[in-house]
Structures are given as structure tokens and as C-alpha cells.
Amino acid sequence: MSRHVLVLTHPTRPAAQRSAEQVATELRRHGMTPVTEDEIAATEIELVIVLGGDGTILRAAELIRGRDAPLIGVNLGHVGFLAESEVDRISHVVSRAAARDYAVEERMTLDVTVTRPDAPPVRSWAINDVSVEKAERERMVEVAIGIDDRGLSTFGCDGVVMSTPTGSTAYAFSAGGPVVWPDVEAMLLVPISAHTLFARPLVVGPDSRMSVEILSRSYTSAVVWCDGRRRIEAPPGARIDVVRGEERVRLARFNLAPFTDRLVGKFNLPVAGWRGEHDNP
Template identity: 60%
Template sequence: MTRRVLIVTHGGRPEAVVALHEAVKELQDAGFEVGLHDDDLAETFGDHMAQLRTREGVAESEVVMVLGGDGTILRAAELTHGTGVPLLGVNLGHVGFLAEAEREGLHAAVQRLAAHDYVVEERGVLEVRVTLPGEDEPRVGWALNEATVEKASRERMIEVAIGVDGRPLSSFGCDGVVMSTATGSTAHAFSAGGPIVWPDVDAMLLVPLAAHALFARPLVVGPSSTFALELLQRSAGPGVLTCDGRRRIDLPAGSRVEVRRGDSPIRLARLSTAPFTDRLVSKFSLPVVGWRGRVAEDAAEAARVARQAATAAVDAAKRPDGGHPTAPDPKGE
């Protein structure tokens, strides 16, 4: 039986093109049939026909391999959401929290994939319902990282009322509000001052953006809870809702947004069993020198080696020959 991998990449980046050619060759040499997806038609909020237009070849694939950063992985998640097909991210970006392998580990990742040496992890998503003034039926969307309500006019705040589980909690003026999954806690919510939540914690976060209020702290709720946000009539300007930085809908005053746990998780192919703590140390280059024991020293050394290898891979990709790396000889010969 033929095994198939669909590749999604950022075609506008030279290093991504180099990685694409290498990935195709590696996968074909390992016996995979390879498909390419270069359609960047983003879903619009609530437009489920967009999914049908862009998902050709996804259901027949064992894995969707993503060559790029977290933004490219979020684009690929639009293809796999609701299909059960896992994503395998190879990081070509800066941080790449959602990626499972770095650029220099592409060969090893393909070999692990060929050997069925990976596990599949599920990440919860948000179901986002928007009720606009004058409309009875809500428009329904989703997000893997976050749903963000922000002011549409740079010079004007929006006035919002926040509720949890059908009960009012607070109202204030602000630049916006981020509602995120645990997966998204290291993305927009993190930059807004929210807590980092380990991905195996089944929780949702709400983080206000530049709120003009005494009580406007980040909130963490359980999987059965629902956030509600109303854009108040006294708001000085309209708002806009964006899911994962891609799917958006305009919010006039009087709009209501409800966010709860979604029913269709995103599936990620995992090659490493390292704890999330090690990922934080590596991705953020956290200082762990001084922590007692070899574990911290090993983590710091691994992070240093990963940074050097990533720099070398970028430099190699810029060479005229494309810098195609060869697999290291395990005997060192």
C-alpha cells in the first residue's frame, strides 16, 4: 500500500524552496508518494466551503508535513482541521513552538516517519460563535491558538463586557482581548502578559490588551466553561475578530462573541518525548545555568547546539549549491 505525504510550505522564502526540494527527495527515497500544496486561500470566518476548496489530497495523506514557522503550521491546520490527519512541522522560522523538528533534522524526521516511529498528539481548539446586530443565527469559526478581539481603529479604544459561564464578570475599555487555548498560551496571549500553560492542561485563557481598568487580569478556566464578550454600544469604535491571525470578521457595536472548547482537535505528529519544559528552555534560550544537576547543563548544551545548527542550516541554504546537507555518518567516518 502506497503511503502518501502532503507538503505545505512558504513558497516565498528561498530557504523554504531549498528545504522543499530536499524533503521531496528524502520522502520519495523512503518510499512515499508526495503531494504539494501551495494554495494560500485562507478560510474566511465561518466559510466552510473554503475548506472544501482547499483540502484536495489531504484525506488520502498519512501526514501533512509543514516546512516553515508557526504561521505556516497554522495555515496547514486549516487543511487538516476535522480530517484526523496529523501535522508534522519542520521549523524554518524563528521560534516554531508548534514544530516537531528543526531544519537540520529533516532527514531524521523522514526516517522516523518511514519507520512509523512517531506518536500522534491531540491539541484542543476553540469554537468561536459571533452574533452580529440584526442577525439571529451566529456565524461559527474556530481557532487552534487564539481568537482575538481588537479595536479596528488605531486611535480609539473599544468598550467590552466580559462574562464567564453565562454570568457577567467585568466591563472596561481596552485595545482588545485575547482568548486562547493552552497551545496558544505561548503566542499572542504570551506577548500580552498571559501565563504559559502546559499543552496537556485542558484549559482556556482570557488576556485583556491594554485594559483601562483596575480588575483586568488574565483568566484561566476549565474545558467546560464558556467565555462571552460583548462589544458595547458606547464603544468609541468598531472591533475586529481574528482567529489564529488569519480568519477575521468585522464587529460593529452590539456584537457578541462566545468562545468554548471545540469538538474537533488538531492532531500533531510527535517525534520527541522530551517534556515541555525542555521545549521552553530551547525555544526561548532560557538561562538554566546554576540549576543543580546535569539535567540543566544538558538542556543548556542542547539549546546551544540547536542554535548553532539552525544558523549553519540557514547559511548553507544561501550558498549557490543550495547547501544540501548529507546525513552524518554514525561511525564518524
């Protein structure tokens, strides 16, 4: 029985296309069948090899949502926090995949419901984050935030980011949120440029509900972005509810080193002078 592997790459980078051809050649050499994006609907996929940055990995997760196939990211971008390997190790990636020599790590997702006046609710999901952003650059959006259906604060701001631990190194990090280790079951709420004395990042439990209401007095509408890929309009009077997602994302891992090492490597953090029991690789 043939083993099918979806090969997904950045659509506009010539280097990515060349790398995809190399992956396809290596897969055939190992007796596996490469599958393109156009062929996945009628094919049972064992694994997904993604060539690109984190954005391409997010797109791959969207394409295979509802399937059990894990993702292996090969970084062609800049930081590539979700990627497992670099582009110069394609042969190694395919040989490990062929031998099924990898562990599968499951990551939390978010489910979001946007309830709007005089319109049906809109539902979506995210791996990294759900961001609520002002629709007009020159105005603040007025919001009320709540946790577990209890009001917490109201303020004007540029937006609010609600994130998984996976997304804590993405938009939420840029907005001043903490880095949360991916094995921590928690969710983050991080205000963006809030005009208030209390606008600290929040870390809440995995069973909590994070809510953002666009106040009727707001001078502008908001836009809800799910992983920066799926857009939902949120006019004044809308409410955005975010909870832990019912479906998790599966990532294939070759390197089981602690997340600390990944953090140091991706951000090029200085560790000279560290005298702990274990050295960073």
C-alpha cells in the same frame, strides 16, 4: 498501497521551496508519495510535513481540518513553538515518518461564534487564540466580559485574547498572560491594555464559555481574528462566544521530552545554577 504525505511550505521563501524539494526526494527514496496542496482534495493523506514557522503550521491545520492526518513541523521561522524539528534534520524527519516512529499528541482548539445585530451568526475556530481587537487605532473598544453566561467586568481596552494552552506562548503571552503547559485542559482570557483596576488574565476550565460583548456605547467597532488568519467584523452590539473546540489538532512528535525543555530551548531561558535531579539538555 502508496503512502501519501502532504508537503506544505512557506509560499514565498526560496529556501523553503528548496527544502520542500529535498523532502520530496527523501519521501520517494523511502517509497512514499509526496503530495502538493493542489492534490489533497482527492487524496488520502497519511501525514503532513510542514516547512516554515508556526504561521505555516497554522495554515496547514486549516487545510487538512476534518482529516486525521497528524502534522510534523520543520522550523524555518524564528521561535517555532509548534515545530518538531529544525531544517538541518530533514532526512531524519522523513526516515522517522517512513517508519511511523512517532507519537501523536492531540491539542485543544477553540470554537468561536460571533453574533451581530441584524446579521446571521458567524462561526469559526482556532488552534492558538481568538483575539478581539479595536478597529480604530486612536480609540478604545468598550467591552463587557463574562464567564459561563455570568457578567464579570466591563472596561475600555485595546482588545481581549482568548487562548488555548498551545496559544499561551503566542499573542496571550505577549499580552501578559501565563504560560500554560499543553497537557492542561484549560482556556485563557487576557485583556490587552485595559483601562480598569481589574484586568488580570483569567484561566478557566475546559467546559466554560468565555464571552466578550462589544458595548453599544463603544466608540469603535472590533475585529475578531482567529489565529490571526480568519477575520470577522464585530460592530457595537456584537457578542463573541468562545468554547472548547469539538475537533482537536494532531501533532506528530519525535521528541517526548518535557515541555519545560522546549520552553527553555525556544526562549533561550537561563538555567545556570539549577541543582535539580535532572539537567536540561
